[in-house]
Amino acid sequence: xxxxxxxxxxxxxxxxxxxxxxxxxxxxxxxxxxxxxxxxxxxxxxxxxxxxxxxxxxxxxxxxxxxxxxxxxxxxxxxxxxxxxxxxxxxxxxxxxxxxxxxxxxxxxxxxxxxxxxxxxxxxxxxxxxxxxxxxxxxxxxxxxxxxxxxxxxxxxxxxxxxxxxxxxxxxxxxxxxxxxxxxxxxxxxxxxxxxxxxxxxxxxxxxxxxxxxxxxxxxxxxxxxxxxxxxxxxxxxxxxxxxxxxxxxxxxxxxxxxxxxxxxxxxxxxxxxxxxxxxxxxxxxxxxxxxxxxxxxxxxxxxxxxxxxxxxxxxxxxxxxxxxxxxxxxxxxxx
Amino acid sequence: xxxxxxxxxxxxxxxxxxxxxxxxxxxxxxxxxxxxxxxxxxxxxxxxxxxxxxxxxxxxxxxxxxxxxxxxxxxxxxxxxxxxxxxxxxxxxxxxxxxxxxxxxxxxxxxxxxxxxxxxxxxxxxxxxxxxxxxxxxxxxxxxxxxxxxxxxxxxxxxxxxxxxxxxxxxxxxxxxxxxxxxxxxxxxxxxxxxxxxxxxxxxxxxxxxxxxxxxxxxxxxxxxxxxxxxxxxxxxxxxxxxxxxxxxxxxxxxxxxxxxxxxxxxxxxxxxxxxxxxxxxxxxxxxxxxxxxxxxxxxxxxxxxxxxxxxxxxxxxxxxxxxxxxxxxxxxxxx
Numbered sequence: 118x119x120x121x122x123x124x125x126x127x128x129x130x131x132x133x134x135x136x137x138x139x140x141x142x143x144x145x146x147x148x149x150x151x152x153x154x155x156x157x158x159x160x161x162x163x164x165x166x167x168x169x170x171x172x173x174x175x176x177x178x179x180x181x182x183x184x185x186x187x188x189x190x191x192x193x194x195x196x197x198x199x200x201x202x203x204x205x206x207x208x209x210x211x212x213x214x215x216x217x218x219x220x221x222x223x224x225x226x227x228x229x230x231x232x233x234x235x236x237x238x239x240x241x242x243x244x245x246x247x248x249x250x251x252x253x254x255x256x257x258x259x260x261x262x263x264x265x266x267x268x269x270x271x272x273x274x275x276x277x278x279x280x281x282x283x284x285x286x287x288x289x290x291x292x293x294x295x296x297x298x299x300x301x302x303x304x305x306x307x308x309x310x311x312x313x314x315x316x317x318x319x320x321x322x323x324x325x326x327x328x329x330x331x332x333x334x335x336x337x338x339x340x341x342x343x344x345x346x347x348x349x350x351x352x353x354x355x356x357x358x359x360x361x362x363x364x365x366x367x368x369x370x371x372x373x374x375x376x377x378x379x380x381x382x383x384x385x386x387x388x389x390x391x392x393x394x395x396x397x398x399x400x401x402x403x404x405x406x407x408x409x410x411x412x413x414x415x416x417x418x419x420x421x422x423x424x425x426x427x428x429x430x431x432x433x434x435x436x437x438x439x440x441x442x443x444x445x446x447x448x449x450x451x452x453x
Numbered sequence: 454x455x456x457x458x459x460x461x462x463x464x465x466x467x468x469x470x471x472x473x474x475x476x477x478x479x480x481x482x483x484x485x486x487x488x489x490x491x492x493x494x495x496x497x498x499x500x501x502x503x504x505x506x507x508x509x510x511x512x513x514x515x516x517x518x519x520x521x522x523x524x525x526x527x528x529x530x531x532x533x534x535x536x537x538x539x540x541x542x543x544x545x546x547x548x549x550x551x552x553x554x555x556x557x558x559x560x561x562x563x564x565x566x567x568x569x570x571x572x573x574x575x576x577x578x579x580x581x582x583x584x585x586x587x588x589x590x591x592x593x594x595x596x597x598x599x600x601x602x603x604x605x606x607x608x609x610x611x612x613x614x615x616x617x618x619x620x621x622x623x624x625x626x627x628x629x630x631x632x633x634x635x636x637x638x639x640x641x642x643x644x645x646x647x648x649x650x651x652x653x654x655x656x657x658x659x660x661x662x663x664x665x666x667x668x669x670x671x672x673x674x675x676x677x678x679x680x681x682x683x684x685x686x687x688x689x690x691x692x693x694x695x696x697x698x699x700x701x702x703x704x705x706x707x708x709x710x711x712x713x714x715x716x717x718x719x720x721x722x723x724x725x726x727x728x729x730x731x732x733x734x735x736x737x738x739x740x741x742x743x744x745x746x747x748x749x750x751x752x753x754x755x756x757x758x759x760x761x762x763x764x765x766x767x768x769x770x771x772x773x774x775x776x777x778x779x780x781x782x783x784x785x786x787x788x789x
Binding site: 119120121122123125126127132135136139140143144145146147148153154160161162163171172173174175176177179208209211212213214215216217218220221222223225226229230232233236237240241242243244245246247248249250251252255256257260262264266450451 | 584
C-alpha cells in the first residue's frame with residue numbers, strides 16, 4: 118500500500134500529485150467565491166463577491182529557533198505573505214499550537230511574542246486559538262497551524278493566473294536565503310557564513326506596489342523555492358517565463374553553499390520574498406515603490422513574460438538556455 | 454524552568470491558567486468584533502457587526518480510528534459544533550494536515566472522506582488547506598487543525614455569558630460517551646460494552662431550537678466534559694447552575710466504566726452534545742424541536758439557572774448537594 122514520503126509535503130511535483138489525486142477529490146464542495154480550493158493558489162475567497170481572502174498553513178520548521186527568526190516569525194510571515202500574494206490586506210489570524218509534554222513554557226512564550234511582534238504593527242488581530250499537548254515522544258517539540266483572513270485591497274484578488282505576455286517579472290529580493298540558512302545551521306556550517314533567514318512580512322511594500330497599479334500575478338516562493346512559484350504562475354496563466362540568470366539576485370553565501378551541497382538556489386525556499394509579474398509600463402514605478410522598504414530594497418526585474426506553451430526558461434550567464442523544472446520536492450525538509 | 458504538562462492541553466483549570474497567563478498576554482490585538490480572543494468562547498467575531506464567527510481547533514485524537522468514528526469525523530464535528538454553539542451556521546472550513554512519513558495514503562483518504570461525509574451534506578465548503586510531512590518518529594501518525602467560518606443565524610451570536618436566572622438547562626443527549634468510549638477502547642475494555650463515540654454534527658437540530666427562540670447560552674462539552682462547559686457558562690454569565698443528578702442522561706455503560714475506573718462522567722468529553730440554557734417558557738418547544746433529530750433525540754432538562762455567586766451545584770439522587778468543580782484536566786489524554 119502506498120505510504121506518505123517526506124516529498125509529499127515538500128512543495129514539488131510529488132506534493133502536487135497528492136493534492137490533485139487524493140486531497141481535492143475527497144471534498145464535495147470547495148468554493149465560496151471566485152478562488153476556491155482547486156485553484157491551489159495562496160488563499161481562497163471567503164465570499165461570493167471575492168472581497169475577503171482566507172489562507173491556511175501548518176508550520177513544522179525544524180529547529181524552532183533558527184538564524185534570523187523562529188517558528189513564531191515564520192508562522193506570522195507565512196500567513197501575512199500568503200494573503201499579500203493574493204492582494205489582500207491581512208486583518209485577522211487564528212492559531213493552533215500542538216506542543217510536546219516537557220516543552221519549556223518560556224520558549225512557548227518567546228515564540229508567541231515573535232508571532233505578535235510581526236502581526237501587531239500591521240494591525241492584525243489574533244482572534245481565536247487552541248492549544249493541545251501531546252505526550253513526550255509523540256511530537257517533536259511544537260507545531261502550529263494558522264489561518265489568515267484578509268480584505269482584498271483593490272477591486273479583485275491577485276491570482277496565479279493573471280500573468281500576461283509582455284509583463285516584467287520582479288522578485289522582491291535575493292532568493293533562497295531561508296532554506297539555505299536552515300540547511301547551513303543544521304549541517305553545522307553556520308560559522309562559515311553570516312547567512313540568516315529572510316523571513317519578513319511583505320504586506321506594506323506590496324501595498325505600495327498595488328498602489329502603483331499593474332500588478333498582474335504574485336506568489337511567495339516558499340516550499341520548492343522560486344522554481345515552483347514561477348512554474349505555478351506560468352502554468353496557470355498559460356504563458357512562458359523567460360528569466361535572465363545574470364539578473365536573479367542570489368547572495369554569494371547562498372550560491373556557494375548550494376554549490377558545495379549540489380543544490381539549486383532556485384529550489385531553496387524564501388520566507389520574505391514575493392515574485393510578481395507586472396505591466397511593463399509600471400515596472401520602474403513599482404521597483405521604486407518596493408525599494409523604499411528595507412525588506413524589498415533589492416527588488417529586481419529577473420525576466421519577462423512571453424506567449425507560448427507554459428514553461429519557465431532560464432537564459433544562463435554563459436549564453437545557454439535551459440528549462441527550470443518543478444523539483445520533485447524542496448531539497449531541505451521541514452523548512453516551514 | 455516551568456514545562457508543559459499534558460494537563461496544559463486537557464481543558465481544565467491548568468489549561469485555563471496557561472491561556473490566561475501565557476497565551477492571551479502575548480497578543481496586542483485580539484478582536485475584530487463583539488466576541489474576541491479574551492472571551493475564550495467557542496469562536497470569535499470576524500467583523501465589527503458580529504455577523505460572522507470564526508473558530509479554530511487542533512485535533513490530536515489517539516487512536517485515529519476509534520469506535521464510532523475517526524479523526525476526520527471529529528475534526529468536522531468539532532468545527533461545526535463550535536460554530537453551532539455560537540449560534541452560527543457553518544459555511545466554510547480550512548484544514549491543515551501534518552502527517553508522519555510512512556503513513557498509509559489509504560488511511561489519509563479514509564479520514565478525508567469521513568470529514569467530507571459530515572460537511573458536504575451541510576453545504577459547508579472546504580476552501581483552503583495545507584499538507585506537511587514530518588519524518589518518521591517525529592509525530593505520532595497524523596494531526597489536523599481546522600478553522601471554521603459561520604454566519605450568525607439570528608441577529609446576534611449566542612455566547613457563554615448569556616445565561617439568565619430562571620433559564621432551564623438542557624443537554625442534547627447522554628453525556629461522556631466520547632471520552633469513555635476512547636478510554637474503554639484504549640484499555641482493551643471495548644468487548645465488554647458496545648459503547649461508541651457520540652461524535653455528530655449538531656447544526657441542524659440546534660437551528661431548529663434557535664427557530665423556536667429563547668436560547669440564551671450554548672457550549673459543546675468537549676475537553677473537561679460537561680463540568681467545564683457548565684462552569685464556564687455559569688462563571689461568564691455570573692449565575693448559579695442547579696443540576697438534578699437524577700435528570701442527567703448518562704448511559705449505563707458510561708456510568709459503570711467510570712465507576713470501575715474511578716472517574717466522573719461529568720468530566721468525560723462528548724463530541725456530539727451541546728448544553729444550553731433557555732427561557733423556561735420555551736423549554737417544551739425547544740425539547741420537542743430537538744427530539745425530532747436522531748442526534749438530539751434524548752435531549753433533557755437537567756437543571757435550572759439561579760441568581761448568585763457563580764458556581765455549579767448538583768442535587769444528588771440521595772438528597773445531598775455538592776459543588777461540581779472544574780477538573781484540573783480531562784482525565785483521558787488526546788480525546789480530541
